[in-house]
Amino acid sequence: MLEGLSSSLRTTLMKIRGAPIVDKKLIDELIRDLENALLGGDVNLDLVMGMTERVREKALKDDIPLAVSRRDYTIKVIYDELTTLLGRREDPLRINPNEKSVLMFVGIQGSGKTTSIGKVANYYQKRGFKVGVIGGDTFRPGALDQLQQYLKPIEVEVYGEKDEKKATSVIKNGLKYFKEKKNTNLILIDTTGRHKEEKALIKEMEQISKIAKPTEILLIVDATIGQQAQAQADAFNRATPIGSIILTKMDGSAKGGGAISAVAITGAKIRFYADGEKIGDFETFNPTRFVSSLLGMGDIEGLVNTVNETFAEEDTAELRDAYKKGKLTLRHFKTQLESASKQSALSKMVGKIPGISGLMGGQKQLMEEESQKNMQRFVAICSSMTDEELDNPRIIKGKRIQRIARGAGAHPQEVKMLLNQFNVMNKQLKMMRKMRGRRGGPQGGIPPGLEGLMS
Template sequence: MLKGLGESLQVTLRKLRGLPVVDREALEEVLKELERALLSADVKVELVQQMLENVRQRAFKEDIPPGVSRRDYVIKIIYDELTNLLGRRYHPLTLVKRQLTKIMLVGIQGSGKTTTLAKLARYYQKRGYKVAAIAGDTFRPGAYDQLRQLLEPIGVEVYGDPNEKKSTKVVKKGLKYFEKKKIDLLLIDTAGRHKEEKGLLKEMQQIAKIAQPDEIILVIDGTIGQQAYAQADAFNRTTPVGSIIVTKLDGSSKGGGAVSAVAATGAKIRFYGDGETIEDLEEFDPVRFVANLLGLGDLQGILQRIAEATSTEQQEELMEAFKRGRITLQHFKMQLESVAEAGTLRRILSKLPGVGKGGPFSGLPVDEMDDESVKVFLAILRAMTREELENPKIIKGTRIHRIARGSGTHPDLVRALLKQFNQTQAMLKRMRKMRKQRGVPGMGGIPGMQGPPF
């Protein structure tokens, strides 16, 4: 994957790990190598500078959890910031079985649409969906045959009409053809005759009007590097049901530039292609992507140690707060941060016992929140002032609106968070009371954390 970039990043990290101490001077050396690696992958200069500056700022500002070396912590920061560079968020494309989803692929000729369509068909077929395709590229001779050659061996039916020159007509007839066939996923291929964004988008809109796709995927050739920005940006602005697949990351030294440029537009990247066969399609999750790039084996131990140290430190502080019987939003935030961190790690390592769970919030509402709500709540909490976190009662009226704006959410969500916090607090009070009635002294059972805390 990403020929070159992964290797040079790994070399840099290996050097970093060999350093006896990481002081400012040593860090600058590392940053210089990072810069070189990213620039040669065609990552835009401004993005590289911003990323390096973030690492620089964080490396000597953040509190390092006890028992963790600055060296390991710097590796974790580099890992974090590379993930940010690639958009951080994971946008899986989930379908509903026995319900038709129509996906249309667009992109300039040669970007990899037809190949990617076949890969998508394979990907969803393997997951038990019934897939079919419409050969909507009536421009390129042999486009229909190319699709059939890719899909017939795996038993995916293709509709096409080599005698029809109007793609909108083929699409219309194809939709009719598959109407009663109980298809879960219908993939629509297009021509991409136009090289510039404007023409491409116009062509796309004409077919979309007929096809009414649930999602339009722009296929971008990863070998064009940071030039991918213009295409992705034009597409992202005009296509609310749009997402992106970046292809050819296997052979290109510029793949990093393409992926970071697309991420910088805010567009969703769903998958990436890393080979010519029908199996070479990978889900794009920045967290896993960077972990692979940096070498999972090397990274795993470090991330795990840091997560555990952070979580232990935070849990101790939380225990204290519980014993005192007074929790604030600050504690709420701390717990959510460790849940979020654990979620990230789970995505990398698939399963990690003991991180983030079993803390004092076990069994309480925050412990049951899904990843998405954790992210939203964290954004809200991060938009609050220290005073508000310590004393949630003051959060009313205009403060709610300011926090909603600052976190890019809605006042109702801020209120929902406050409500959830109040519920948690009320539940804790009830538990304390029950404990007292049963004659259990104080909160004695908690600190050891061997059994369930409550």
């Protein structure tokens, strides 16, 4: 589904994953890719521009916690913005099983009303509802037949009158029939598509809704119309408040993303989407899950949550300042080691996500349990130092090394290794600052030099 959009978004993310440094140049490139991908998916130009501008602004933001890599942060930003574009929250249709609910299906000719009736009937029947369907399309010959054929395999009862031409009459009788049936608690009404043009259709819809007093009106929208879905949802909504939207033909459409985003800005609630002709080709619509599947990352929500959590634990201003000035002491180094071991847990989790491990393959960030242990040892060594030593590592020599090693239950060689690594980190930090000039701030994530410690 949405293969084009999905694969261009995946390629874009792969680029971030593979880049040695996430800097302004990469973000610019990323923004171009995102724009191309979304415009290619028929998402409205203004929406795309607004979205990519926010991505640019946030991704280049300086003050992200040091324990979050700019890579992960940028992915989180893209994920968040895509989710917002598609409606943000899941808003499921709630139907009370203790009442007789009536759902009326409307939409233009061929949008997928009849098929969606079958899918919704199947969906709720599986959830314990007793469903009855009314064949309210008296206009198209064969409409009733189609409905009965489609519902036969799942044994849902259809009320229809083969020779009656007045839809309102059939619907009245149908409602009476099912309301008298004790068990039935969900009644679905199929209606005619009749006109490609909306006006006459909307009029009939108003008449039927007066008679049926539906609990909910569902507008069926063919996703292949892309961003035109907005005008259609608006037009129907003006006539009778449309409670729910079902997007169909998401399988065959390159424009599905455009349709979803267009509907999302009207405030209408996309409850389900269909991605095939079969009765089971039907899903509840959840923006976050949808974006995850577009991006091809099994549980990207997990990654995003972890980034959010790390984000909540603010770095001290002191550490940020030291990092920016390129003047890190061992005390800072210790803090970094501690947050890096947290990040290690994140990387391990990310490694479990199908699809993403391939993207990350070969990267040093994917640390093993071994390196986590190493880090904990180094933290222990730092803990056995005095304040004076932490603030001024140069004084750590000879006897001090022996003492620190003893205190941490480590070998003096390990203490030397740590000091060595600390020096390497400081040097690399200075080099990075030179390369990047004053703009950009720290990259975040594993500090340079630390990677060596952990591999």
